[in-house]
Amino acid sequence: MGRADERRARQAQGHRRAAPKRSARGKGKDSAGGKEKAGRRSGIRRFLNWKTLLGTFFGFCLLGMGAFIVLYMVVDVPEGNAAAELQSNIYQYSDGTTLARTGKVNREVVELAKVPKGVQKTFVAAENKSFYTDSGIDFKGTARGLINTLSGKGLQGGSTITQQYVKNYYLTQDQTVTRKLKEMVISLKVDQQQSKDDILAGYINTSYYGRNAYGIQAAAQAYYRVDASELTVAQGAYLASLLQAPSQYDWAVATDDGKALVTARWNYTLDNMVEQGWLDSTEREAMKFPVPKDPQGAPGMEGQTGYLVDEANNALAKQLVAQGTAADQDDATAMVTAGGWTIKLNIDKKKQGQLEDAVKAKLTSNLDAKKRDVDANVQAGAVSVDPNTGKVLAMYGGTDYFKHYINNATRDDYQPASTFKPLIFAAALEQSAKTQDDKPITASTVYDGTSGRSVKGSDIAFSPPNEDDQDYGDVTVQTAMNKSINSVFAQMGVDVGMDNVLKVAGELGMDTKGVQAVPAQTLGTMGASPLDMAGAYATLDNHGKKVTPAIVASAEHKDRTVKFADPIGEQVISEEAADTVTSVLTGVVDDGTAKVSVAQADGRKGQQVAGKTGTSDDNKSAWFTGYTPNLVTSVGLFGEGAVGSKDAGKQVSLSGAAGGGRVNGGGFPAEIWADYTFGAMGKVTKFDLDTTQGAAVKPTVTPTITQTPSSTPSEEPTTEEPTTKPPTATTSAPETPSEEPTTTEPTTEDPTTPTAPSTIGIPEDPADPGRDSP
Structure with missing residues (x-):
């Protein structure tokens, strides 16, 4: 065998030895078999891969395209929507008689040629920059709208001018997938059939601009008192910006945030x-924001009518949003003002007249702006509610809807001051709170009423003064409520915990969202409206069952009937807690800051009454919220700089109004309340209370007088309680409380406290000590 043969033999032997190693790597299987096993898939992995997923996606796309093509073929451009031909709304009192009927629709169609070119372009720049080049649809925006509709988020923009015109003129405001798909198809066809100028003209003439103005001509008159042909580019830009959110961006009623948003737009x-x-x-840089003029009311809306109609419209619009009929408040408002509604209000025609008469008799007839500038700054608002049904029976929004557009009954930009104190006590009872000395807080718990005393137990220092910096020494909670002693309720708020106070206040009906849980809130420093306060006190009157005041009884349209939620809700605080607060508040009327104006008012006839006064810091607001078993009414006076003055629209002091000094809650507000309530209440009634505490219940133990008041609160009183004998829970209050005290005052006397026994420590014209801050 030659060398070559030997080499070939060795190579052949080497290949045979290597074979088992390859076999070992394959674990005894041949390489082909190993690869086959490794490539196998089991379960759902055999069906889910990138090819099937991609194929499924394209399949859905093709199906969607096919469905859209079919839809395009079967859907024609309809005749103009009947809703575009707006109708009147009919508003009725609770007895079915007519309160108001909206007049002819505030809209006048104008040719596009009469609208300045620059103004035309503002609408395109604001809403749809690609308007002149697109096919009538923004596919991305429409897809987003469909997704939002399917997910329940509502429509969130993305529509072109053509789509919005189609929605306004050919379709409805309903937010459904079907309507959105029709809108797309019709928009494509309208874009093919009509010129861009025709579409733009239709858009600006059918859009809703707020202030009951439909179309650019009505809007130009409503906001600037000019015809559309006289609008400047700056004014046109405001009207174009307004379309995004008319109710939020109307300068006359917009919040600071609303003004900032519309300015940015x-x-x-x-x-x-x-x-x-x-x-x-250069022209753009020279432009200044064109502040619109104040609104003007429509004929037939003068007096209180406009306030009532606006509030009814707002309530109906909110309900349309709540039940999903409209996407947002602006869409809902457009649906309401489009007309065709018969809206029955809960307003009692007789009581409405009585409330208006009471404001005139006790307040406005005493004001004379020609003699006193401050008299022009006085604004009054009031709301009256049936606590058993939640119906708003009467509402006073201001002197005249034409003269003062803002509804004083629903505005919430003024402090409720000491009318908030009963809610603190309600929270104390509901939470079974205790003092810093671990004593339960009841009507007879004693607190230190020293003015300017620093609260204990708070991380935030707070030392509120009492009215006129008056010291009261040790007093019971009942006396502190009667005399509205700031230092007592500041400490009580800390004892209860301000988070708990705001929680209970929110459950009673106050809007506490975003309100800081700090001791200063015990003085009622957050904003509130007479409607808010009437609702909270109505819940107390209704033994702790939530009352949400309702102005609308029913609303019917040819296309739909709207159902409203029951104004009476669930139990939000215990019956005993609510009734105890009511019992204590009878003392405010019989022996406290409302004594002269309410307890001794003509027409009371022994009617049992609970209530609380309030006067804010710098005397910018004054309140009285009170109730009988069947009627709750909140009256607020607000200092607002008169139109044309240097302080126009600003919060100003009421001091000096009607030729007097400080305007207190126990003055005009309580007088209006008494004049209205005692005329409207019907038969004399009494509270049916589940409590053993407060001025409406006879004390079971006679308090004893201590020579040296305790330096810390205790559960048992150290001074004698009411200065007149309170009524029992089973008998009506006396017609006129005795002027002579039946018990003595604390032995620690403040030299500034009046000593005349006939006033029992309350001045003849009582000033409410409830300032919200020094």
Whole structure:
């Protein structure tokens, strides 16, 4: 065998030895078999891979396209929507008689040629920069709208001008997938059949601008008192910006946030015009924001009618949003003002007249702006509610809807001051709170009423003074409520915990969202409206069952009937806690800051009454909220700078109004309340209370007088309680409380406290000590 043969033999032997190693790597299987096993898939992995997923996606796309093509073929451009031909609304009192009927629709169609070119472009710049080049649809925006509709989020923009015109003129405001798909198809066809100018003209003439103005001509008159042909580019940019949220962006009623948002959108609109070459940059820089004029009421809306109609419209619009009929408040408002509604209010025609008469008799007839400038700054608002049904029976929004557009009955930008104190006590009872000395807080718990005393147990220092910096020494909670002693309720708020106070206040009906849980809130420093306060006190009157005041009884349209929630809700605080607060509040009337105006008022006839006064810091607001078993009414007076003055629209002091000094809750507000309530209440009634505490219940133990008041609160009183004998829970209050005290005052006397026994420590014209801050 030669060398070559030997080498080949060795190589052949080496290959045979290597074979088992390859076999070992395959664990005894041949390589082909190993690969086959490794490539196998089991279960759902055999069906889910990128090919099947991609194929499924394209399949859905093809199905969607096919469905859209079919829809495109079967859906024609309809005749103009009947809703575009707006109708009147009919508003009725609770007895079915007519309160108001909206007049002819505030809309006048104008040709596009009569609208300045620059103004035309503001709408395109604000809503749809690609309007002149698109096919009538923004596919991305429409897809987003469909997803939001399917997920229950409502429509969130993305529509082109063509789509919005189609929705306004050919369809409805309903938020459904079917309506959205029809909108897309019709928009494509309208874009093919009509010129861009025709579409733009239709859009600006059918859109809703707020203030009951439909179309650009009505809007130009409503906001600037000019015809559409006289609008400037700056004014047009405001009207174009307004369309995004008319109720939020109306300058006359917008919040600071609303004003900031519409100003930003106005700037955005003008900047887009510069970007598109429709406006010179130098001209743009010189433009100033064109503040609109104040609203003017429509004929037949004068007096209180406009306030009632507006509030009814707002309530109906909110319900349309709540039940999903409309996407947002602006869509809902457009549906309401489109007309065709018969809206029955809960307003009692007789009581409405009685409330208006009471305000005139006790307040406005005493004001004379020609003699005193401050008299022009006085604004009054009031709401009356049936606590057993939740119906709003009467509402006073201001002197005249034409003269003062803002509804004083529903505005919440003024402090409720000491009318908040009963809610603190309600929280104490509901939470079974205790003092810093671990004593239960009841009507007879004693607190230190020293003015300016620092609260204990708070991380935030707070030392509120009492009215006129008066010291009261040790007093019971009942006396502190009667005399509205700040230092007592500041400490009680800390004892209860301000988080708990705000929680209970919210459950009673106050809007406490965003309110800081700090001791200063014990003085009622958050904003509230007479409607808010009437609701909270109605819940107390209704033994702790939630009352949400309702102004609308029913609303019917040819297309739908709207159902409203029951104004009476669930038990939010215990019956005993609510009734104890009511019992204590009878003392405010019989022996406290409302004694002269309410307890001794003509027409009381022994009627049992509970209530609380309130006077805010700097005398910018004054309140009285009170109730009988069947009627709750909150009256507020607000200092607002008169139109044309340097302080126009600002919060100002009421001091000096009607030729007097400080305007207190126990003055005009309580007088209005008494004049109205005792005329409207019907038969004399008494509270049916589940409590053993407070001025409406005879004390079971006679308090004893201590020579040296305790330096810390205790459960048992150290001074004698009421200065007149309170009524029992089973008998009506006396017609006129005795002027002579039946018990003595604390032995620690403040030299500034009046000593005349006939006033029992309360001045003849009582000043409410409930300031919210020094």
